[in-house]
Amino acid sequence: MYKELRFALxxxxxxxxxxxxxxxxxxxxxxxxxINNTAFIVMWMAFSHAVGTIGGWTAIDIIAxxxxxxxxxxxxxxxxxxxxxxxxxxxxGSFDRFLLSPKNPLLRMMTSHMMVSAFxxxxxxxxxxxxxxxxGGLNLTSIVMLVLGGILGVFAFxxxxxxxFSVSFFIMDTNIVSRGLFELYFTPxxxxxxxxxxxxxxxxxYVIPSLLVAILPVEATRNQSWETLGFIALLGCLxxxxxxYIFHLGIRKYESANFMTFGT
Amino acid sequence: MxxxxxxxxxxxxNFSYPVPKQGKGWLSNLFFPxxxxxxxxxxxxxxxxxxxxxxxxxxxxxxxxxxxxxMTGILFPSEGEVRVLDMNPATDRKKLAYHIGTVFGQRSxxxxxxxxxxxxxxxxxxxxxxxxxxxxxxxxxxxxFELGDFAQQPVxxxxxxxxxxAEVAASLxxxxxxxxxxxxxxxxxxxxxxxxxxxxxxxxQEKKTTIFxxxxxxxxxxxxxxxxxxxxxxxxIADMPTSELSKQFISEKFISLVPKEHAETFxxxxxxxxxxxxxxxxxxxxxxxxxxxxxxxxxSLLGYFxxxxxxxxNADMESVIRHVYERT
Numbered sequence: 001m002y003k004e005l006r007f008a009l010x011x012x013x014x015x016x017x018x019x020x021x022x023x024x025x026x027x028x029x030x031x032x033x034x035i036n037n038t039a040f041i042v043m044w045m046a047f048s049h050a051v052g053t054i055g056g057w058t059a060i061d062i063i064a065x066x067x068x069x070x071x072x073x074x075x076x077x078x079x080x081x082x083x084x085x086x087x088x089x090x091x092x093g094s095f096d097r098f099l100l101s102p103k104n105p106l107l108r109m110m111t112s113h114m115m116v117s118a119f120x121x122x123x124x125x126x127x128x129x130x131x132x133x134x135x136g137g138l139n140l141t142s143i144v145m146l147v148l149g150g151i152l153g154v155f156a157f158x159x160x161x162x163x164x165f166s167v168s169f170f171i172m173d174t175n176i177v178s179r180g181l182f183e184l185y186f187t188p189x190x191x192x193x194x195x196x197x198x199x200x201x202x203x204x205x206y207v208i209p210s211l212l213v214a215i216l217p218v219e220a221t222r223n224q225s226w227e228t229l230g231f232i233a234l235l236g237c238l239x240x241x242x243x244x245y246i247f248h249l250g251i252r253k254y255e256s257a258n259f260m261t262f263g264t
Numbered sequence: 265m266x267x268x269x270x271x272x273x274x275x276x277x278n279f280s281y282p283v284p285k286q287g288k289g290w291l292s293n294l295f296f297p298x299x300x301x302x303x304x305x306x307x308x309x310x311x312x313x314x315x316x317x318x319x320x321x322x323x324x325x326x327x328x329x330x331x332x333x334x335m336t337g338i339l340f341p342s343e344g345e346v347r348v349l350d351m352n353p354a355t356d357r358k359k360l361a362y363h364i365g366t367v368f369g370q371r372s373x374x375x376x377x378x379x380x381x382x383x384x385x386x387x388x389x390x391x392x393x394x395x396x397x398x399x400x401x402x403x404x405x406x407x408x409f410e411l412g413d414f415a416q417q418p419v420x421x422x423x424x425x426x427x428x429x430a431e432v433a434a435s436l437x438x439x440x441x442x443x444x445x446x447x448x449x450x451x452x453x454x455x456x457x458x459x460x461x462x463x464x465x466x467x468x469q470e471k472k473t474t475i476f477x478x479x480x481x482x483x484x485x486x487x488x489x490x491x492x493x494x495x496x497x498x499x500x501i502a503d504m505p506t507s508e509l510s511k512q513f514i515s516e517k518f519i520s521l522v523p524k525e526h527a528e529t530f531x532x533x534x535x536x537x538x539x540x541x542x543x544x545x546x547x548x549x550x551x552x553x554x555x556x557x558x559x560x561x562x563x564s565l566l567g568y569f570x571x572x573x574x575x576x577x578n579a580d581m582e583s584v585i586r587h588v589y590e591r592t
Binding site: 003100104252256 | 329333337339340361362366371382386389391
């Protein structure tokens, strides 16, 4: 396990070094994503101001919501960006190189690529959560919960992403299907938290676990609910186990291909 | 008797894919497509001993890459068994990876934006080598494969020949016992091909690394491999010393004559003797060994042409291989 993690960290460092070789593109990507997220949060805050509190959600909560969502997406796609390239790897046959590696193919694949622009999401996410803590006047317990909520949101997002992109082992036309599934999963996680009640809430918690990414962490912090954090952790673990199982089942189905590719 | 390091027994691999049903609507074909199964590899068996240099050849789609992929743990066999270094590649994949090297000619394993030495370091760390070992192996490989001139260049800026040498070198960083090469000389010019073949021969002789190679290039087979296996339509149709291939599959020889005086007319030859080349200064005749023995064919030809020089030779390897493929 130690060797696996050591190599994963090394691979991330190497990819960062490789991306930094193309400095201008690297910085432009990060800056671009930061601007994009800011525009998005301004729009949602304007909406919240206009309509007032919905389902207990205020404009300040929206800052935390969007920050959690950006942090989850940013952390996973920056450090484990290979996951969103899995459909392409499977289609082109370049997944072969992860199976030829003496390391865990899932970790090796996930750390094979970094989505550079996702670093902008991470910065945005952290800055947003700090702003939320200041504007909301959070006490120490709430700050601890805020941090834990972020970690669990990232974990839940990673767990579900593995499952979603592993679908590409089973279904042809993989880019479209997995991209569609991903949108179906992630887009609701950025919606106004007050929009989810009863049936819809259950659906987007248990069937499509979008609420685990940002909405439930915000509610846990706001309501100081350890139960909610525990619930996110439990469901995240279940999704992780299921997703890893799907991934390994997918490896058995993998048929390779002979397209020309470059490696990392 | 030595135990083989690779043992393949009744190995088969099937692939299935959806095909549209004739006369059915697109909706029916979308949700309930008919599936067709292709047998890519059909019950093949062979064994390889340490230090051998084996060519695994066959026409496009014969099952070469599929077999290599099953031997390296990329694909799971549909039936049969593979043992490589007494491990099952499908279940002991990670463990096996420490002992084998792989090069796929159409696919690069190197880091495109970083210097070549960074790729060596990357693979060294991946194979859990110490920093000192990585430095030592990098130095050795740069020297052996003559990579010094471009070792600090980003990989994406290397020529194809340089890149392929680097690919092979990188695959040897952990000193594997077997190296699997899938069309390593594809797209290379003659100088780069020769250089790569010489290097492979060298590591086989110096380190006793077993070489298992697929190629469409006759030169790779002739100069590099002492044993050739031929696969076609998923079946192993020949497995013999490379030097024996022509004897087994070609029932013809060639007689080359240099006429004493410039030949101007070329009379029709008896059945079984065919002109391959008719020039005033050189005549080449193909002899069908099913109809003629060589001395009789030569006597017959000397009745038509007075010769200054005579050369008798076998079909070249390319013809042999074409013959093998066509026969099957």
